[in-house]
């Protein structure tokens with residue numbers, strides 16, 4: 001008589017961006033070693049180009065994968081989340097990017113044993129991404145989107161300097177951009193309310209730029225955004241913000257207002273640079289609204 005054997009569980013797909021962070025693959029291997037030690041079957045795929053992680057995650061979700069792991073920084077996590085859509089596939093994170101803001105936000109562990117434990121532990125947190133639509137198309141973001149000065153910095157920071165200095169590369173690039181960025185008004189519409197600002201950060205989470213506070217009242221697991229509107233203060237205001245950030249004083253910056261909204265429209269008199277999760281994301285005009293649904297992220301505790 002024919003007896004069906006129970007099907008072996010599908011291997012855990014790990015999508016690895018080899019260009020993320022300081023290219024310290026050793027941190028990834030240590031996590032994978034622990035997983036293999038626990039008997040987890042793995043499928044590791046290296047991305048070969050921007051957008052590849054999104055396509056790989058989409059395929060895996062279509063095949064009914066239970067869990068897809070993004071090994072990289074916030075940009076890689078955003079691409080994988082975008083590919084998964086609002087289905088049942090859970091998201092895992094091995095944070096090996098430069099800023100890893102979402103990992104800080106979710107208080108993900110950093111030592112390899114705990115990262116691996118989080119991926120097999122079964123505890124999840126809900127994350128409700130934002131969706132960006134603009135002349136370049138649509139994409140999801142998981143932590144934040146900026147228009148104005150911070151986006152200018154992201155557009156111009158060099159890959160090799162990022163790999164050499166990590167987050168310090170953004171500090172160096174900020175100092176280079178301050179004298180040459182042409183501060184211009186950003187016209188903002190928040191659920192129909194008209195505002196104007198010098199820089200704008202549309203945030204899903206509380207943190208920005210690393211483990212630093214920006215929007216204390218943000219709610220990553222629900223629809224809606226905390227929108228940080230920086231006054232049109234030019235170089236002085238940008239410099240002050242840069243100093244306040246590492247001191248965790250940004251929420252108290254004079255001239256900063258934070259408002260909640262579900263739909264954000266951003267326009268300039270000229271095209272202004274945008275960044276999403278620390279990667280260049282085209283220019284204005286942009287519209288931001290809630291992703292169609294949330295994703296469940298594996299967390300350590």
Ligand SMILES: Nc1ncnc2c1ncn2[C@@H]1O[C@H](COP(=O)(O)OP(=O)(O)OP(=O)(O)O)[C@@H](O)[C@H]1O
Pocket residue numbers: 017018019020021022047048049050051052053072073074075076077079096097098099100101277278279
């Ligand atoms: N093989 C690749 N070659 C070039 N770019 C890639 C490749 N794979 C992914 N990318 C792109 O690299 C971008 C940056 O990656 P990611 O954000 O994960 O790293 P990071 O910038 O170092 O980290 P963080 O965003 O946390 O500061 C991603 O948005 C993705 O589009």
